[in-house]
């Protein structure tokens with residue numbers, strides 16, 4: 001078990017120590033002069049990783065996923081004055097690997113592949129579609145779809161929008177990082193999908209811009225990571241999963257599977273959100289457009305992800321089928337963490353935000 005101070009004390013929580021380290025000018029020199037400090041960070045990461053990803057203690061999962069997120073956020077946009085010198089610091093790289101290795105092992109333990117994985121690429125497509133959308137899995141809890149349709153309040157919808165802004169204001173940045181891992185038709189397919197997410201270069205049509213408009217209409221702040229402190233760790237788990245697949249070349253095939261899962265799942269999810277807004281009496285097009293546009297767009301994206309990315313990959317390299325399937329299955333597991341969290345909070349009348357804050 002991780003020492004209490006690495007989890008609970010704001011002065012010594014691992015995620016806070018990493019935030020401080022990232023903001024330290026000339027961190028490598030500081031750590032060279034004080035080797036104990038760097039060693040303590042790596043040892044601390046190992047302890048937090050064991051408590052989070054082996055023992056699955058909620059407090060440790062909060063620290064571990066916040067730590068992974070602050071390290072991963074270095075790759076994204078930040079204001080001109082942000083400290084950037086420590087992105088590739090060797091101590092921080094070691095910390096990140098300690099956390100990622102344990103997260104990866106937890107994923108392997110929690111979402112094991114079915115034994116009927118096809119050996120023929122042509123039967124893999126329909127099998128993967130079934131795995132993404134219909135196949136029962138042991139870890140799936142209560143459906144949030146039904147909750148949105150029948151019970152969700154506008155306040156609860158706002159909480160979800162605020163927390164998911166950590167992805168949707170940057171959609172689909174992590175996916176671009178696997179473009180160089182592809183070639184030929186599969187590369188063209190992924191670029192086609194990603195360009196659509198970026199509105200084919202038109203600012204007002206970028207999906208992230210449409211999300212920003214939605215947030216503004218709900219009275220939410222639209223700055224990058226504005227809601228990080230209030231975002232619950234199961235949301236961060238989904239983002240850290242993508243960041244991990246994006247930065248390790250050996251995991252890129254899981255990302256192709258994960259992208260397919262997200263796109264295949266999206267039209268149904270978007271219809272559930274729209275039903276919830278309709279029940280709440282919201283008919284403002286600037287709120288609804290983000291959801292409406294995704295019903296059509298993601299039907300197309302799902303088709304492209306399966307037939308123009310995944311299929312060319314597995315036809316050329318049938319051994320990739322297991323990894324692509326793993327991306328779908330692990331994605332379903334990570335998403336189930338969030339569904340379980342939201343369902344437990346909302347059905348008990350509690351906020352889903354970290355520390356029970358408000359999204360407004």
Ligand SMILES: [Fe+2]
Pocket residue numbers: 171197207294
């Ligand atoms: Fe989108």
Ligand SMILES: [Fe+2]
Pocket residue numbers: 197263297298301
């Ligand atoms: Fe999409």
